Amino acid sequence: MPSDIRVRIAPSPTGPLHIGTARAALFNYLFARHTGGTFLLRLEDTDVARSTAAYERDILDGLHWLGITWDEGPGVAGLEEAGPYAPYRQMQRLDTYAAAAEELLAKDLAYRCYCTPDELAAERHDREVAKLPAAYSGRCARLSADERAAFEAEGRRGAIRFRVRPGVVGWNDLVRDRVEIDTANLGGDFVIVRADGNPLYHFTVVVDDAAMQISHVIRGEDHISNTPKHILLFEALGHPVPVFGHLPLILNPDGTKMSKRKSQTAVADYIAQGFTREALVNYFAFLGWSPGTEDDVLTLEEVVERFDLEKVQKGGARFDRERLEWLNGQWIRRLDDADLVARLLPFTDAAAVAGQIVRAPSEEELTALLPLVRERLSTLASITDVAGFLWRDLSPDPAALLPKRWDAAMTIDGLTAAREALAAHDPVTWEADELEPPLRALVEARGWRAGDLFMAIRMAVTGQAATPPLFDVLVALGRDRTLARLDDALAALGAAG
RNA sequence: GCCCCCAUCGUCUAGAGGCCUAGGACGCCGCCCUUUCAAGGCGGAGAUCACCGGUUCGAAUCCGGUUGGGGGUACCA
Secondary structure, eight states: OOOOOEEEEOOOSSSSOBHHHHHHHHHHHHHHHHHTOEEEEOBOOOOTTTOOHHHHHHHHHHHHHHTOOOSBBOSOTTOOOBSTTOOOBGGGOHHHHHHHHHHHHHTTSEEEEOOOHHHHHHHHHHHHHTTOOOOOOOTTTTOOHHHHHHHHHTTOOOEEEEOOOSSEEEEEETTTEEEEEEGGGSOSSEEEEOTTSOBOHHHHHHHHHHHTTOOEEEEEGGGGGGHHHHHHHHHHTTOOOOEEEEEOOEEOTTSSBOOTTTSOOBHHHHHHTTOOHHHHHHHHHTSSOOOSSSOOOOOHHHHHHHOOGGGOOSSOEEOOHHHHHHHHHHHHHHSOHHHHHHHHHHHHHHHHHTTSSSSOOOHHHHHHHHHHHGGGOSSGGGHHHHHGGGGSOOOOOGGGGOOTTOOHHHHHHHHHHHHHHHHHSOGGGOOHHHHHHHHHHHHHHHTOOHHHHHHHHHHHHHSOSSOSOHHHHHHHHOHHHHHHHHHHHHHHHHHHO
8 A cells, every 4th residue: 555654864965974864864764664655865965065976975875785775866876866856956956945935035934134144143142141042133033125225235135034933833753752842942033045045954954845745754863953943934834744753863982972073973984894784774773773572683674574663762872883793793694605705805805905915815715715704704804804814924923823831842843743744644635624633643642732733733824813713724725835834934933943 | 051852781772550579682701612713502790770759559661850961052964
């Protein structure tokens, strides 16, 4: 059954895709998909000074990467402009706002204000000194035609202010029930169109939400105090007021509103660090919402099925990177081989380009390695921590080659014997379960602890104390490189002694 | 300052008057598995449900106040 529910995400291309925007987009998407409604994307690019095409691209690409798709939206990032209410970019809708502003002016619901920024600043300052709440005095609210003409003659264009009517504005918020705010606390008549003719956010958002038949406005809690202004504008425009739902904020670890300064906020950075879309979406969905069951690893589709705005938390949620990493590990373990390899390849390639490894592995090589690395990856990028020794040259550090209980002489003895045993091993059966018995036998014969010998070999052939299982590592390395690295380690130890 | 929102383990949360001596997950600590690291299994510590007062036979759940935290106070979005 088709639904007339229409929701939107309206990002402003003044920065890269922010986690908060992605989360708001996700909740709108979930609500739309769950109810069979329509989800649209509108670009709010009226802040010309700060908006860029590169940010636009980053935002749209990021949302798509996450799997958040819209039914109507602008023609950018390789997309066709789509939907019955085009254009979906505010700078292409200026005449719509101009017409709406004219209408409000004509009905005397708005007026021109000729105050200069300096005058406004002085006014603000005086009120602050007098300990009065910040508000516009309304000095231009009742100018006569002559006074207006005088200002215009001076060359002043005048901004357009909306007349805020006295009274209380209230709404039934989807997540926090009844909210009421006295318009006396709105700061006076507010500007809807700048003196330079550019419309402002509060105005464009309402004009567009009205024009695009938005039924539910789902956005961050930081907009609660803007909502009365928007309701007033909807009423002035003669348009039904949509239903509002204010989501709890994503917080820095210290509990303040998430910011670039205290947290990593760009989705692109999480992508670059090897977080999967599944983990990110899963994590965002569970920040402020929960299915009410004990499930914690869910696909986007499963979340869509269970999503309910009324189960959204009211209080803000701190961003917990450790939990995200755990979820990421969960998802990495769930991906099928081909998928995981395809996602890993860009990271090994990038590491090679960056010089972190000297050679990027092939698809086949990575596929063969999967059983060794999969459960050790917390991010895709950590592949080079887990298996980088395979694609890197080692420079043995004698001190770092010694197992806890072994000194240099002991280690030389152990590695020499191990090298001999491995060199004597049939190259044709260079396989993990073939390599283990001879080394175990050696340990037995010499009365060593298996762990000590294995650690000595591990350090010698990988340069690390933490690696995938040793015999699998020797196989991945191959006979020649294994023996060569043992020789190098022995040489380093000999030089030190 | 003024307005508004919020308040359950360190963190994310379950909980819509009796099922709660408050459940799950992350993290932390043990144990098991084990050649290291992970993963996995098992167990543990961790919340007098911010506080005070009310309503009720009974409150984490309802009401009021206090405190604390957060958000907003632009010719930014």
